[in-house]
Amino acid sequence: MKVVMTILSFVVMMLFSAEHIHTKSVESKSKTDKAASKQNSEWAIALHGGTGVISRDIPEETREQYYKALEEALEKGQKILAEGGTALDAVELVVRYLEDNPLFNAGRGSVFTSEGIHELDAAIMDGSTLAAGALTGVTTVRYPVSLARKIMENSRHIFFSGSGAERFADEMNVERVENEWFSTERRYDQWQRALGNSSSNLDRSVFEWMEMLRYGTVGAAALDRDGNLAAATSTGGMTNKMFGRVGDVPIIGAGTYANDLVAISATGWGEQIMRNVSAHTIAAYMEFTESSLDESIDFLLAERLDPGDAGFVAVDRYGNVSLKMNTVGMFRAGANEAGFHHVAIW
Amino acid sequence: MKVVMTILSFVVMMLFSAEHIHTKSVESKSKTDKAASKQNSEWAIALHGGTGVISRDIPEETREQYYKALEEALEKGQKILAEGGTALDAVELVVRYLEDNPLFNAGRGSVFTSEGIHELDAAIMDGSTLAAGALTGVTTVRYPVSLARKIMENSRHIFFSGSGAERFADEMNVERVENEWFSTERRYDQWQRALGNSSSNLDRSVFEWMEMLRYGTVGAAALDRDGNLAAATSTGGMTNKMFGRVGDVPIIGAGTYANDLVAISATGWGEQIMRNVSAHTIAAYMEFTESSLDESIDFLLAERLDPGDAGFVAVDRYGNVSLKMNTVGMFRAGANEAGFHHVAIW
Numbered sequence: 001m002k003v004v005m006t007i008l009s010f011v012v013m014m015l016f017s018a019e020h021i022h023t024k025s026v027e028s029k030s031k032t033d034k035a036a037s038k039q040n041s042e043w044a045i046a047l048h049g050g051t052g053v054i055s056r057d058i059p060e061e062t063r064e065q066y067y068k069a070l071e072e073a074l075e076k077g078q079k080i081l082a083e084g085g086t087a088l089d090a091v092e093l094v095v096r097y098l099e100d101n102p103l104f105n106a107g108r109g110s111v112f113t114s115e116g117i118h119e120l121d122a123a124i125m126d127g128s129t130l131a132a133g134a135l136t137g138v139t140t141v142r143y144p145v146s147l148a149r150k151i152m153e154n155s156r157h158i159f160f161s162g163s164g165a166e167r168f169a170d171e172m173n174v175e176r177v178e179n180e181w182f183s184t185e186r187r188y189d190q191w192q193r194a195l196g197n198s199s200s201n202l203d204r205s206v207f208e209w210m211e212m213l214r215y216g217t218v219g220a221a222a223l224d225r226d227g228n229l230a231a232a233t234s235t236g237g238m239t240n241k242m243f244g245r246v247g248d249v250p251i252i253g254a255g256t257y258a259n260d261l262v263a264i265s266a267t268g269w270g271e272q273i274m275r276n277v278s279a280h281t282i283a284a285y286m287e288f289t290e291s292s293l294d295e296s297i298d299f300l301l302a303e304r305l306d307p308g309d310a311g312f313v314a315v316d317r318y319g320n321v322s323l324k325m326n327t328v329g330m331f332r333a334g335a336n337e338a339g340f341h342h343v344a345i346w
Numbered sequence: 347m348k349v350v351m352t353i354l355s356f357v358v359m360m361l362f363s364a365e366h367i368h369t370k371s372v373e374s375k376s377k378t379d380k381a382a383s384k385q386n387s388e389w390a391i392a393l394h395g396g397t398g399v400i401s402r403d404i405p406e407e408t409r410e411q412y413y414k415a416l417e418e419a420l421e422k423g424q425k426i427l428a429e430g431g432t433a434l435d436a437v438e439l440v441v442r443y444l445e446d447n448p449l450f451n452a453g454r455g456s457v458f459t460s461e462g463i464h465e466l467d468a469a470i471m472d473g474s475t476l477a478a479g480a481l482t483g484v485t486t487v488r489y490p491v492s493l494a495r496k497i498m499e500n501s502r503h504i505f506f507s508g509s510g511a512e513r514f515a516d517e518m519n520v521e522r523v524e525n526e527w528f529s530t531e532r533r534y535d536q537w538q539r540a541l542g543n544s545s546s547n548l549d550r551s552v553f554e555w556m557e558m559l560r561y562g563t564v565g566a567a568a569l570d571r572d573g574n575l576a577a578a579t580s581t582g583g584m585t586n587k588m589f590g591r592v593g594d595v596p597i598i599g600a601g602t603y604a605n606d607l608v609a610i611s612a613t614g615w616g617e618q619i620m621r622n623v624s625a626h627t628i629a630a631y632m633e634f635t636e637s638s639l640d641e642s643i644d645f646l647l648a649e650r651l652d653p654g655d656a657g658f659v660a661v662d663r664y665g666n667v668s669l670k671m672n673t674v675g676m677f678r679a680g681a682n683e684a685g686f687h688h689v690a691i692w
Contacts, residue, residue, distance in 0.1 A: 130622065137508070137510075158620055158621065162590055163589070167589055242501070247505075252620050254598070
């Protein structure tokens, strides 16, 4: 009986249900094979400029400024990678561009703390070596992402806070500015309004959509032609945040993470991103369940985070680009050598 | 044809190969069931007091002091849990005991920074809610772990640095001390020797084994009778460390992590623990590959970290206790309701 059934079963399997019978294991094997054989692109880049309930009432002119800035940032990253530059250089340069642009809450254009100053956080990570550099609470460094890179490359430590980070900056050749240099009129008005100060010049509707971006952050992830991945993130923090609060951005594994499989930069509610160790959850899910990059981010967004919490930009070793959020909008852009090109807000 | 084959296939499946056809899902279910049915213990606790190349030449008297301290710390945690107290209370109290004990590099007995002062870091995490509190660089808080808990329970943020953390302490009812309160003669001599100062009174052999513990940390993980997990870690940092360096201890997912499956506290080389997002790697491997707690820590120690890097103490939701390191020694202890009881150095 058993032999007959075995033969019969075998015939049936061959004829009809082979793909059902081993669905699960074949599926997981084929995923790996598919992924391994599916080098979609030799290089790839993804970037963001913050997430939140971005109102569609943004004035048309402002909206165009954002699209233009995202496009320019993308072009800068693309150019480096297309010419054979490193993923580290690409993410650093893209983030520097976004830090310099007052439209985004990082570097110039950072929000005001409850003390009325700017405290900046940043991190960078080299996926090929797991080297990383991070800082929190710097007040005089023009490009925090570049200081993070100096920490990564020139110190035996990964993470410096406040005046420790400033002191390290003193030893390094990084551009310094007065704290007011980061101030913009619009952010000042936003802060005044947040304090309930009626002297704010900010139009109410403009204030409202800016407030929705109070967790604003900028970041980038890249794959270069040598197969190396890197990620970087930078932020001016939360409007009116408490003194000395450290968010997810400089936390390796929360807001920023890269290894030899994937590179990720996050934006959103920092505390939610931290407690869920979000960027590392994406990387670990992808590795341990052999899921795709999109599936891994979907898992985090749907199973771990709540709607409205966060957005992620990421690239994997195969050149796939993922730009996903469970918020209404995220300033984002991505491209790869295979022709993917995307710039969007909602 | 298709209908016949479908029916035939169905019959064969029923008769013979049902367990093969869904091997993967049955297997994964059985693993979960096995684990779920294997509630080893109603409560469990694990703790550590640092790791490193702990020389066996520790004077006999000192060795006895360490065993006694570990045993006392363990008893304190056990008592709370046996009487139905919470995992959070257990880890906080155990860490407070270790912070107060000058044998360990946390609270009183902390090492000196390059500036000759003490900067303390700590974190605590509630696995049932993923709530967390953390701080870096406090200088006047007697029990940093208790400030971490106040941050977790009384602030909208998770992580405060330096004077931001001190300012939050000002608003909370936590015990404050002068920074010199953390100083001990032995640590001072250790620092003087580290600076190459010949006036150090420290015997060379004693200095050497103390130096091996320069990454010393204390921590605990617990499961309570209600099935809640919690973890906490506290440290005085590295001897002669650079000003403002943030290590792995307050980084949620690196040195400290808890969810509804497992709670972990790390000790070792902070930068290695951070770049590998170590505590979260254990939790993610355990969850996504359905491995045991021991297997998950072994994976991290063998596949991700290098020999000599780190040690971990952890408990899982089933009451299993794991105390593992890839170093020569770790001051450690663990117990559960089922009768497991272990105190060891090497």
